Amino acid sequence: MSISLLLSSPPLPPPLLLGRGTRRSAASLQLQTSPPSPLRVSLAAARWDGGRRWWRVEAPQATTRARAAARAGISGGGGDGEGGDGTGIAAAAAVTVALAVMNRVLYKLALVPMRNYPFFLAQVTTFGYVIVYFSILFIRYHAGIVSKEMLALPKSRFMLIGLLEALGVASGMAAAAMLPGPSIPVLSQSFLVWQLILSVLILGRKYRANQIFGCLLVTIGVILAVTSGANSGPLLSDVKLLWPAVLMASSACHAGASIIKEFVFIDGAKRLEGQRPDIFVVNSFGSGFQALFVFLLLPFLSNLKGIPLTELPAYINRGAACFLNIGGNLKDCHGAPLLPLLFIAVNMAFNISVLNLVKMSTALVASLTATLAVPLSIYVLSLPLPYIPGGTNLSTSFLAGASILVVGLLIYNLPQKSADRMKTD
Incomplete structure (x- = not known):
């Protein structure tokens, strides 16, 4: 394309030499640039220095936006769509699934x-x-x-993330203490439904029919897979309806926190002129506020676990001794500190991977990806493992549930036209 340089503006300091040539009128000067690219760099002013040189000045804001967008790999300041390409998202999703399986298995081993x-x-x-x-x-x-x-981004969003995560932990622990074990992962699948609803309400995102149907199939598949090994009879026959509601409210808190994180990336791209916030900014401040609110709720949380506040210091000392496997009378702590440290390292990598996937795509895509790890983890835990000898035979209903889950993921990710992607994502 060609850009006409109008020299009616006041002279500016010459930062870059364009070239040499004979003296000509400003209105007739044309600069031939390279073929159009997604990043346009405009020329704000040019000046003849009275000799044989033309000088030009780039618009500072345009240059800043261009460089920021180039670093972020996006154009237009960042929207609420997916920030990475299909191959990158697929690779990140595969890593997230692998880490999610390792996280669940190592948690069981660490316990x-x-x-x-x-x-x-x-x-x-x-x-x-x-x-x-x-x-x-x-x-x-x-x-x-x-x-x-990035560090100057509004902290109120991170405070809300920390508060929601802390409330999710507190309500989740309260409900888990009153519910049968097999029902907990089943009821926790309301997380996906909450994310779908909250992303529509908070982010204004619209979903296609196949995406909604895919999420429904994923939820049904996980429920069928998890309940396949349960005892006969209704899981919640002897439980008050309050506690399932509390556990689903806990899932709503966690889902809300994940949607706010996605909003931070979207809004941050606008504030940073195209560059999305670093994941460790979101992780650090979110975790910091979560720890603060968990500390404030510590007396309540310890009582939920049957630990009176007066006995909490002694409990922490015994727990630290077992974690480090030091001191006497620790025969029951065989496997520490290796297994707990492995779990913490993998859990941290998993959390970073999930947040990176949220940054590249959406919170719902990250959750669907992590959900795939549920039946895979159950399968791995059914095998003989170190410190957990013996194995378990998986039922036909488990395999059926896993198959439905995979079909749901495929339906959700059906190929779509670019125009449709811009509308829905």
Whole structure:
């Protein structure tokens, strides 16, 4: 394309030499640029220096936006659509599934030595991650990966994320103490439904019929797979309706937090002129506020686990001794600290992977991907494993549920036209 340079504006300092030539009128000067690209760099002004040179000045804001968009790999300042290409999202989803399976399996293995101290392990993951995430954020900031503008993003969103996560933990623990074990993962699948509803209400996203039907099939498949090994009879026959409602409300809190995280990436791209926030900014501040609210709820949470507040310090000391496998009378802690540390490392990698997938696609896509790990994890846990000898035969209903789940994922991700993607994503 050609750009006419109008020289009626006041002279500006010449930052870059364009070239040499004979003296001509400004109105007739034409600059031939390279073929049009998604990133347009406009020329704000040009000046003849009275000799044999033309100087030009780039519009600072346009240049900043162009560079930011080039770094982010998107154009137009970031929308609420998917930020990565199909191949990148597929690779990130595969990594997330693998880490999700490892996370569930290692959690089960970590509870072998820590079976008497699960509450201690939960607090280590909550408060320990704050230190690790902020340490990584500090390193990335000094490496120039994280900018001051990213750190200056409104903290109210991160506070809301932390509050929702803490409330989700508290209500989830309260409900889990009153519900039969097999019903918990079944009721937790309301997470997908909540995400679908909240993404419509908060993000204004619209879904196609095949996506809604795919989510429904995924939920049915997981429920069928998880309940395949349950005892005969209704799971919730002896349980008040209050506690299933509380557990589903817990899932709503976690779903709300994931949608707010997605909103932070979308809104952050607009505030940062095309560059989406670094995932460790979201992880660090979100985890920091979550730890704060969990600390405020600690007396309530400890009572839910049957630990009076006065006995909490002694419980933490015993839990730390078992976690590190030091001291006497720790025969029941065989496998520590290796198994708990492996679980924490993989759990951290899984959380980072999920948030990265949210950044590249959407919160619902990330949840659907992680949900695929549920039947896979059940299958792996049915095999003989170290510290868990023996195995379990899987029923036909489990295989049917897993098949329905996979079909649901395929239906949700049916190919679509570009125009449709822009409308729905």
